[in-house]
Amino acid sequence: MLNIIIFGAPGSGKGTQSDLIKEKYNLLHLSTGDLLRAEIASGSELGKIADSYISKGQLVPDEMIIEILDNAIEEKEKNGKYNGIILDGFPRTVAQAEALELLIKKRNRDITILLDLMVEENELVERLVNRGKTSGRCDDNLETIKKRLEVYHEKTKPVNDYYKKQNKYTVIDGSGNIDNIFDRVCKVIDIINEDENVAS
Ligand code: B4P
Numbered sequence: 751m752l753n754i755i756i757f758g759a760p761g762s763g764k765g766t767q768s769d770l771i772k773e774k775y776n777l778l779h780l781s782t783g784d785l786l787r788a789e790i791a792s793g794s795e796l797g798k799i800a801d802s803y804i805s806k807g808q809l810v811p812d813e814m815i816i817e818i819l820d821n822a823i824e825e826k827e828k829n830g831k832y833n834g835i836i837l838d839g840f841p842r843t844v845a846q847a848e849a850l851e852l853l854i855k856k857r858n859r860d861i862t863i864l865l866d867l868m869v870e871e872n873e874l875v876e877r878l879v880n881r882g883k884t885s886g887r888c889d890d891n892l893e894t895i896k897k898r899l900e901v902y903h904e905k906t907k908p909v910n911d912y913y914k915k916q917n918k919y920t921v922i923d924g925s926g927n928i929d930n931i932f933d934r935v936c937k938v939i940d941i942i943n944e945d946e947n948v949a950s
Pocket residue numbers: 758759760761762763764765766767782783784786803804807808809810811815838839840841842846877878880881889898924925926927928931
């Protein structure tokens with residue numbers, strides 16, 4: 751089973767690459783950003799709370815996102831057969847990484863690899879400002895983007911060390927053409943798949 755974390759700063763292309771990866775490897779794609787935006791669109795109480803954090807460029811509280819993700823895995827796995835999962839935008843704090851450990855173990859699985867999409871900060875800002883012109887997302891404006899990048903460096907980047915210690919960390923050059931980045935991602939996943947096939 752392939753259980754992949756796609757990691758990186760806001761705008762690094764996590765969602766973009768996840769869409770390609772899930773198709774090629776038949777993985778269940780779980781984007782916490784998408785789950786939160788769906789909750790906001792539904793007008794639920796949870797959505798209102800989430801909106802108050804996201805619109806300020808802050809992370810929503812760990813307990814809230816962990817519960818949302820746990821429920822989503824349960825629900826979505828009932829409706830399809832997959833070769834694993836791709837986690838997009840989760841974990842975003844060390845506390846979330848620790849919670850994920852429990853969440854995945856209770857399903858008798860393990861995280862295979864974390865893929866860290868590395869992109870220069872000015873390119874990140876440019877991508878998100880561009881997306882803001884059409885996305886209608888409350889967090890794709892310059893002021894909020896800057897806050898999101900600050901939060902990323904302070905709270906999210908340390909998650910890397912958690913997986914480096916477990917030898918599950920790989921950095922991917924996330925700049926340039928989307929297809930070229932996808933090729934780099936596939937090279938890493940294909941090596942893991944080959945190793946797993948040899949081992950089994
Ligand atoms: P997310 O939805 O995860 O948003 P993101 O980090 O901005 O997106 P991503 O990196 O996926 O970028 P994308 O591929 O779309 O989170 C939004 C908010 O939700 C967070 O700020 C937080 O408040 C909250 N949240 C989510 N998860 C949470 C958690 N676990 N805990 C707490 N809070 C949480 O790419 C961006 C743009 O670049 C797109 O327009 C794309 O078309 C473009 N692009 C992609 N690759 C490109 C390339 N190679 N070249 C040019 N453009 C490219």
